[in-house]
Structure formats: C-alpha cells, structure tokens
Amino acid sequence: MSGLLALLDDVASIAKVAAASVDDVIGQAAKAGAKAAGAVIDDAAVTPKYVQGFDASREIPIVWRIAKGSFFNKLVILLPAALLLSAFAPWAIPPLLMLGGAYLCFEGAEKVAHLFGGHHEADEAASGDPTHLEEQKVAGAIKTDFILSAEIMTIVLAALPPGGIVMKAASLAAAGSGITVLVYGGVAAIVKADDLGVLMSLRGRLAVTRALGRGIVHGMPRFLKLLAAVGTAAMIWVGGAIVIHGLYELGWGWLHHHIHDIAVAVAARVPQAPGLVEWIVTAFFDGLFGLALGLALIPVATRIIAPAWRLVARLRPRARPHR
Incomplete structure (x- = not known):
C-alpha cells in the first residue's frame, strides 16, 4: 500500500509539472503571438478576397483548403526552419x-499606390473554368500565406524568452496553430455572414431579426472595405516598426531614438493618458516610415526584381514531356 501511495504521489507530481509546462507553453505562445498582431490582422484581411466571385457553396471549402495549406506552412516547413535558425544562426x-x-x-504601399492611382483588380472568377480558377486562387492564397506565416513565426520566435528547444517548439x-484557427475561423465567419x-431577413420571426439581417447584408461590403483598410494600415505600421x-x-538606432524622444515629448503634454x-x-511615425520605405521599394521591385525573376524563370530548363 505504501508503494502504491508513493507511486500515486509521483504521478500527481508529474501531472503538476506537466500542467505547469502546458501553462507555460500557452502563456508564452499567447504573449509572443500578440507581437505578430499586425501580420495576423493583415492575413485575416487579405484572405476573404480569394473567395469573391465563387458560388456560396464553395466558400467554406476554399477557406478550409487555404487553412490546411497554412497549417502545413507553419508546422511542417517554417517551424523546423525557425528552430534551426534559433539553434545555429540566431544572428540571422x-x-x-x-x-x-x-x-x-x-505590399501595403503598393495597395495605397493602387488606391490613389485608380487601379482596381479585375474579378478573375467572373469568367473561365471555375475549377481551374479555384485551383489558381487557392495556390495564390497559400503562397501569400507562406510569406505572412514566415513573418508571423519569425516574430513569435524573436518574442519567446530563452529556453530549451522543446519549449520553443x-x-x-x-x-502557429492558434493564429491559424483564429484567422481562418474568422475568415469563414466573415465570408458566410x-x-x-x-x-x-427572409425567415426571421421578429421584425428586429429581419431588420438585423438586412443590415448585415448591406453592411458587409463596407465592413470588408474597412477590414482591407485596417489590414493595409497594420501591414505598413508593423513593417515599419520591424525595420526600425x-x-x-x-547598431543604427538614431531613428528609433528620435521617434522615442518625440513620442515621450508629446506624451508629456497629455498627462491624462x-x-x-x-x-x-x-x-504614427513607424507607419510613416513604413509607407515611405514601401513606396521606395515599388520601383525596385517592379523594374529590377520582377524582370530579373522573369529572366531567371525563362533560363531555367524545362522538363521534357514523357513519350
């Protein structure tokens, strides 16, 4: 009996340690994930456009396919890469x-430039084979998610406190899992709202229910535009803050110090908050810097990087068809 009691006491101690470890993991993940809020907002703002123009029955399946791609990006590709960086090249x-x-x-500055330049993306889903268009949209969404997920995972990794590789993993x-569920669960709710x-509006028993339904229908286009604007602003602000x-x-902290000094001086004039x-x-200044940097990068990307990439793509040997 004494041996059984000792065994149960050991099991209880192990359970307490495991519970504490789980709490530590969740707490660290939540704190580090909050640092990536800007990229998360942008991820949620970008994704709804990939289901626009498709039949309502395909909206949730498309979101689910993108979400599965996002899980693969974060957990299979980016998580091991992040751990390798942390272990062997933290300087990178x-x-x-x-x-x-x-x-x-x-990306944010390009959206702003297109907005003021009168550029509007064509609705690619308006014509053509819906299956082929869906494959294109999903592939494009997963590629975009990979870039945003890489940024999110790197921000989370940088925000984690020092610890063992198991705790970091x-x-x-x-x-990564929590952010993916949050983003794509929210996207699914948005696209089906x-x-x-x-x-x-059609089946509500009460007049207030039908009125609320009509309000949702009429308000969703405005909400999507607002979400896109918030996502663009968050993208520029977070990008600028990361670079600064x-x-x-x-070791080049003069801009960081100047912004900090200005912010402290202005805050001193408002003692209430x-x-x-x-x-x-x-x-504000992080976003202003981010917008200026993004606008400066547009000609670099369009006139140098994009032509160079197309040249490399043309020079790559193409696979010969099998006979």
Missing part, C-alpha cells in the same frame, strides 16, 4: 525580420 533572425518587414511595407506550434443575413527595431538592434499617446505617436 533580425535581418530576416527586417526583410519580412520591408516586404510588408512594400511547443510554443511555436501552439502560437452575408448568407446568415439573407437567412435572417532591426536597425536599432544592428501618457502611455496611450506615446504608443499612438510611435505607431
């Missing part, structure tokens, strides 16, 4: 973060 994390931040600035997996509104912080870590004011001013 800040430059990679800056590269991803510059890409976010470029568990925290990265928890953060208009269907819910139609159902409420990376420059600071590499100095912390909030300092954050707003810092975010």
